[in-house]
Amino acid sequence: MRFSANLGFLFTDPALPDAIRAAARAGFNAVECHFPYAVPVAEVAAALAETGLPMLSLNTSPGDRARGEFGLAALPGREPQARAGIAQALDYAAATGTGAVHVMAGISHGAAGAEAAFRANLAHACDLAAARGITILIEPLNPRDVPGYHLASLDHALRIVAALDRPNLKILFDCYHMQITGGDLLTRFRAARDRIGHIQFAGVPDRAEPDRGEVDFRWLLSEFAAEGWTRPFGAEYRPRGDIAAGLGWLSDWRGG
Numbered sequence: 001m002r003f004s005a006n007l008g009f010l011f012t013d014p015a016l017p018d019a020i021r022a023a024a025r026a027g028f029n030a031v032e033c034h035f036p037y038a039v040p041v042a043e044v045a046a047a048l049a050e051t052g053l054p055m056l057s058l059n060t061s062p063g064d065r066a067r068g069e070f071g072l073a074a075l076p077g078r079e080p081q082a083r084a085g086i087a088q089a090l091d092y093a094a095a096t097g098t099g100a101v102h103v104m105a106g107i108s109h110g111a112a113g114a115e116a117a118f119r120a121n122l123a124h125a126c127d128l129a130a131a132r133g134i135t136i137l138i139e140p141l142n143p144r145d146v147p148g149y150h151l152a153s154l155d156h157a158l159r160i161v162a163a164l165d166r167p168n169l170k171i172l173f174d175c176y177h178m179q180i181t182g183g184d185l186l187t188r189f190r191a192a193r194d195r196i197g198h199i200q201f202a203g204v205p206d207r208a209e210p211d212r213g214e215v216d217f218r219w220l221l222s223e224f225a226a227e228g229w230t231r232p233f234g235a236e237y238r239p240r241g242d243i244a245a246g247l248g249w250l251s252d253w254r255g256g
């Protein structure tokens with residue numbers, strides 16, 4: 001069982017290169033991040049090379065968070081900024097050997113033209129990414145945490161992936177969001193298995209360490225592995241307190 005530290009939520013105190021080093025020391029096998037763009041790419045590439053950890057994924061720019069933006073790809077009229085963000089993310093991914101870019105849909109509130117904009121931007125992203133061997137991810141986010149987010153269900157993500165029919169377009173199956181939007185995690189994972197490119201997890205409902213709450217991750221992740229999932233699972237949770245003190249779940253997996 002291998003685990004990736006999501007550096008958007010874990011090890012957020014040090015700058016990104018030192019967060020990568022901290023994740024390696026803590027025993028993670030990989031890292032992933034949200035928005036690395038303020039950090040010189042050479043520093044991130046150097047930390048990855050030094051630790052030997054791969055960076056699995058990063059997100060396109062969210063846009064202006066102060067104005068409530070959380071992604072641009074499904075915002076009609078914002079195509080230039082969305083595509084600039086996609087180009088920026090692909091450049092950063094290529095320079096760091098990152099295998100996947102999560103193209104963030106954004107808060108569309110179901111506006112007219114949002115779905116068409118999202119699909120066109122995704123097709124564009126897939127074309128650019130394919131030339132660089134990079135996977136494009138889309139991630140349904142639950143509407144309680146992100147009201148109005150354009151991509152709020154697994155079914156919607158499956159419809160998009162089927163319609164665009166690109167081999168490098170996959171779904172980011174975040175067990176936290178999936179539990180809140182319907183549960184039935186193993187059955188829904190099995191049904192979507194061929195379309196899934198990455199898995200994340202966190203305790204539900206508090207989005208903290210995955211060692212308590214309504215999902216038994218020791219059981220669930222073992223079942224995913226039994227289904228043939230071999231990639232690292234992305235730990236994307238907000239620690240209840242001290243990060244190191246909360247890593248018992250990781251040492252339990254490692255056998256103490």
Ligand SMILES: O=C(O)C(=O)[C@H](O)CO
Nearest residue numbers: 008034059102139174236
């Ligand atoms: O919020 C999540 O679950 C994510 O993984 C996104 O990348 C947003 O940061």
Ligand SMILES: [Mg+2]
Nearest residue numbers: 139174200236
């Ligand atoms: Mg997630």
